[in-house]
Amino acid sequence: MSHPSFAPPGDAAHATPTVLIGAGGHAAALIEVIRAAGLLHPVGCLDQSATAPVLGVPVIGDEARLEALRHEGVAAVVVCIGHNATRLRWIGRARALGYALPVVAHPAAILSPSARLGAGSVVLPRAVLGARALAGEGTILNTGTIVEHDCELGHGVHVAPGAVLGGGVRVGDGALIGIGAALRPLVRVGREAVVGTGAAVVEDVADGATVGGVPARPLARE
Structure with missing residues (x-):
């Protein structure tokens, strides 16, 4: 990437x-x-x-x-x-x-000195970006999100309020991580995938897929 x-x-x-x-x-x-x-x-x-x-x-x-x-x-x-x-x-x-x-980036965000954000990215209050995390261009880290160490987010990713990404998560270009979702360390979320509100992602998510629930399972897009 x-x-x-x-x-x-x-x-x-x-x-x-x-x-x-x-x-x-x-x-x-x-x-x-x-x-x-x-x-x-x-x-x-x-x-x-x-x-x-x-x-x-x-x-x-x-x-x-x-x-x-x-x-x-x-x-x-x-x-x-x-x-x-x-x-x-x-x-x-x-x-x-x-x-x-x-x-x-809002002053109330916590951004690791070793993290990097691509051009045009925005970070809202109380978001956390951990050590060695990378986020591509046009990323939104919304209010209260936690993106832990060594995560890698592609371009145009939106991590919605309160979502938590464990260490080493990979998220493809254009994906949406919904409000309050939780992603297990090291899982991969594909390009343009959607993780629903409150979902618990414990397995990889394919490109373009929509998942939801606890644990998260594929859903049909409307």
């Missing part, structure tokens, strides 16, 4: 003018993370369907403005979209336009 563009958590210039892509609930959460960290200056959100400010940050147009803003002094992008594949597409678009893609 390749992990280009790794950066240490919090590797961003002070008060960098930043535009947010998305203006929903995830944007609100990340605006508070950005303000708590104090490293970026959110100048506005881009969204094709929203117009109301998000916690005081104005919506300044839709995503079509992204290229123009690069020439107006905006230097960084934070993608505030929960859908994994869509988030990665916008990260790629922002990179192609020359934007920085900072890691955004």
Whole structure:
């Protein structure tokens, strides 16, 4: 599994003018993370369907403005979209336009000095990323998640609130680990797999599979 563009958590210039892509609930959460960290200056959100400010940050147009803003002094992008594949597409678009893609981490998160997070990743309050853990680009470590030592997460992974990954877990690109799920050490979760809310994963999960229950078993996708 390749992990280009790794950066240490919090590797961003002070008060960098930043535009947010998305203006929903995830944007609100990340605006508070950005303000708590104090490293970026959110100048506005881009969204094709929203117009109301998000916690005081104005919506300044839709995503079509992204290229123009690069020439107006905006230097960084934070993608505030929960859908994994869509988030990665916008990260790629922002990179192609020359934007920085900072890691955004709340001060209340616990990040091991030996852990690494890919560009465009976000870490919410009380999340824990253990020793030598690796997370690819566009990772979401949501509120209260625990990703233990030597875990390896692919690109565009979302670990939902309260999920716990034991040591050495491998998670493929685009996978979703649901709220409160628990993964046994050393299990593997395939690309674009979904682990349901509260699931207890004790065996490997195939690419594209959806699992749930205690212990987790394959479920049919709706």
